Amino acid sequence: MPLNLFGNKFSPKKTPPRRAQSLSNLHLDSTQSQAEFGLDCNNVKVNLGGNEVTFENGHWIQESAGGGAGHHEVIRLQKHNQQLQEENNFLKLKLDILLDMxxxxSAISHFHENELKQLRLKKR
Structure with a gap:
């Protein structure tokens, strides 16, 4: 009776060694590699249903919407809105301070008027 009951049926076959790949692309300078492989992917633009979006700094930015404002315009308006809100809050604070003053x-004036009336009554 053999020790190995299953024989070589279940042992995997060895894979043949891979062929060495060409290393010629390592010797190209940057301009040749960009021309060869198209590595210039700075501005990726996609047009979907009339909306054009660009990929910048890891984010998709909407350039133009059908008649609407672009992303840069929206950012500019948001900054302007934030400035106006801060100015409005500052003016409200000033108004509260002026009302307190x-x-x-007026309280001091009423106090002096009452004091003056009392002094006039005592004088008579």
Missing amino acids: LAET
Whole structure:
């Protein structure tokens, strides 16, 4: 009785060694490799249903929408909106301070008027 019951049926066959690939592309300079392999992929633009988007800095940016504002225009408007909101908050704060100052001066004025009335009554 043989020790190996299954024989060589279940042992995998050895794969033949791979052929060495050409290393000629390693000797190209950058301009030749860009021309050869098309490595210039800075601006990727896609047009989907009339909307053109560009891939910049890892984000898809909408360039133009059918009659709408582009991405750069939206960013500019958002910054302007943020500035206006900050200015509005600053003006509200100034208004609150001025109202507090007005209330304080009017309270002081009423106090002086009452004090003056009391002094006039004592004088008579």
